[in-house]
Each structure stands twice: as structure tokens, then as C-alpha cells.
Amino acid sequence: MKNVINNINKVMLEKGYTQEMLAEKVDLSRPYISLILSGKRGLSIENIKKFSEALEISFQTLMNGQESNEKYSIKMRGDFSSRNAQSSIRKAIIEMENYALNKEHEIIEK
Known part of the structure; x- marks a missing residue:
């Protein structure tokens, strides 16, 4: 606390x-x-x-204490309660973060 x-x-x-x-x-x-x-x-x-x-x-x-980048969001549909789904989501988020950090790519803000 x-x-x-x-x-x-x-x-x-x-x-x-x-x-x-x-x-x-x-x-x-x-x-x-x-x-x-x-x-x-x-x-x-x-x-x-x-x-x-x-x-x-x-x-x-x-x-x-860490700022998050709240300008971007991900909307997903479906059942994501299984471990495989959760693992896939984590991997996808990491890939998107890496993609966003690559300055060669344009990021679309919401």
C-alpha cells in the first residue's frame, strides 16, 4: 500500500x-x-x-507507478477463459506492443 x-x-x-x-x-x-x-x-x-x-x-x-498507454485499446469477442486462449492473448499483446514500439509502423489512435 x-x-x-x-x-x-x-x-x-x-x-x-x-x-x-x-x-x-x-x-x-x-x-x-x-x-x-x-x-x-x-x-x-x-x-x-x-x-x-x-x-x-x-x-x-x-x-x-507505471504509466500505461491508454490511447490504444483492443476489443475482443468470445470465450477467453481457457488457459490456451489466455496464453494466446498474452502473446498477441506482446506482439502488438513490440509492433507499436517499432517506429517504422504507424499507430492508429482511437
Whole structure:
């Protein structure tokens, strides 16, 4: 959880948000925000989602500190519950990431 708190503080600093501003956006009191950011109170998944929306970053970025490229999306249909399907999806995503990183290719944004 400390990593999440560090990421919240980092993004707040980057965006120039005060605890009061963040409290208003997530509909929590400023003292409670202070307790969360000092590590004296826990942070629920629901509140992490609120923080990510308020800070305008992805849940994933808030959790692990790595920015994801949210400009691109993949829409898939079908049943992907089998291990083979999941493995194929992971391989396809890796191939697409490698393709996107190759500067010779044009990437179409959504």
C-alpha cells in the first residue's frame, strides 16, 4: 500500500493538487485524506479507484507507478477463459506492443 500512497503523492505534486482539492474530488474529508497519505489509515480498492479518477490516471498506474498507454485499446469477442486462449492473448499483446514500439509502423489512435 505504501507504493500506492507514494504514487498518489507523486501525481498530486505533479498536478499541483492540495489535500483539500483531492478530498473534494474523491468526496472524503481532508483530515481523512491526510491520514491515508501518511499511512495511518488503509486505502480500499473503491477509494483507490476514486483517487485514480480524481487524479486522471489509470488504476494500474496508481497501483504500480507505471504509466500505461491508454490511447490504444483492443476489443475482443468470445470465450477467453481457457488457459490456451489466455496464453494466446498474452502473446498477441506482446506482439502488438513490440509492433507499436517499432517506429517504422504507424499507430492508429482511437
